[in-house]
Amino acid sequence: MKKSLAFLMGLTVVASALTGCGGAKSSSESKESATSATEATTAADTTEATTAAETTTEAAEEDEEENYDTGDASLDNPRNQDEIGENELLVLSFGTSFNDSRRLTIGAIEDALEKAFPDYSVRRGFTANIIIDHVKRRDNEVIDDVKEALDRAQKNGVKTLVVQPTHLMDGLEYNDIVNEIASYSDAFDKVVIGKPLLTTDDDFKRVENAIVDWTKDYDDGKTAICFMGHGTEAESNGVYAKMQDMLTADGHTNYFVGxxxxSPxxxxxxKKVKEGGYEKVVLEPLMVVAGDHANNDMAGDDEDSWKSIFEAEGYKVECLLRGLGENEDIRKLYVEHAQAAVDSIK
Incomplete structure (x- = not known):
């Protein structure tokens, strides 16, 4: 059967070979070699044990530092079940260790996709192993990484695999996903990957309308409404400047994106807020989830958080800790991107 991959960006295959050589040795040389080997093995074992202990200590310290409640993990569906069937819709996200936000954002997107595509089994995968490990250690919730999710699909005999990332942009991580999925192209009859949230001009317009409508109750002429994105070194970072330009051009001059x-x-x-002479500032993440960045970098009490920086300048600050995945219009857009992917293989 001919395999089809609807969206493929290439693979880099790295191969390495190990070679060795040997010859006759004297008895003393053999003893010295044996002694050296024993010492080397002991040193390696000691180093490995030390590294493992350090990792365990770091993990314990990390858990001790997390003295805030992120919600009940048992309410979340990790979507790592087997018995998938022939059609799978794999939802790939960066992920978050904030349990409530994970359920209300990523979980809500997955639920919307499950409702829209009843002929597909919806499963979850996270790209951030550090989050996967943290949630497993803290809450004993098991979430697949990308490889585990793809291996699960292959093991379950999935024939048609539709992948819908929840990423905002076509950036480095999205491309990494595409490349990893490409390496599994022969494992399925059909594989297709949906587009990220901000792809077309229409996507930008609809996201703009969604976030403006979402915050209209704060738009009183005296309040600067500021959205905090993650940012990236890749060219795709331009999505933030584009969103800012669209907001300004459409008359939403008190809306700011950083x-x-x-950058920004x-x-x-x-600087822009100061130039506008506003009295109050509303902060909200321009991210799918309201996780660590939103709770700490944006709304945290440290002096370098956005909240503290604006408060230090005399502004009254209100933080809205909600991710884009909680917005119904945003979820609809992900469903449409998945629909376009499904339609491309019919």
Missing amino acids: TVEA SVEDVL
Whole structure:
């Protein structure tokens, strides 16, 4: 049967070979070699044990530092079940260890896709293993990473695999997903990958309308409404500037977009807010989830959080801790992207 891969960006295959050589040795040389080998093995074992102990200690310290409640993990559906059937819709997300947000955002997107595609079994995969490990250690909830999810699909005899990432943009991580899925192209009869949230101009317009409508109760002419995105070093970081330009062009001059790890920075946003003479600031994440970045980098009490920076300038600040996945219009857009992927293989 001819295999089809509807969206493929290429594979890089790296191969390495190990070679060895040997010859006759004297008795003393053999003893020295044996002694050296024993010492090397002991050193390696000690190093491995030390590394494992350090990792365990770091994990324990991390859990001790997490002295806030992220919600009940038992309410979340990790969607790692077998008995998938021939058709699977695999939803891939970066992930979050904040249990309530995971359920209300990623979980809500998965639920919307399950309702829209009753002929497909919806399953979950996270790209961030550090989050997967943290949730497993803390809550004993098992979430597949991308490889585990793909292996599960293959083991279950899935023939048609539709993958819908929840990523905002076609950036580095989205491309990594495409490449990893490409390596499994021969494992299924058909594989297709849906587009990220912000792909077409229509996508941008609809997301703009969604976030403006979502925050209309705060739009009183005296309040600066600031959205915090993640940011990336890749060219795709331009989505934030594009969203800002669209908001400004459409008359939403009190709406501002910044990022945690790229530009525009919080300093760039603060400068614009000052120029506007606003009295109050509303902060909200421009992210699928309201996880660590939203709770700490945006709404945290440390002096370098967005909240603290604006408060230090005399603004009254309100933080809206909700991810884009909680917005019904955003979920509809993900469903439409998945529908376009499904339609491409019919």
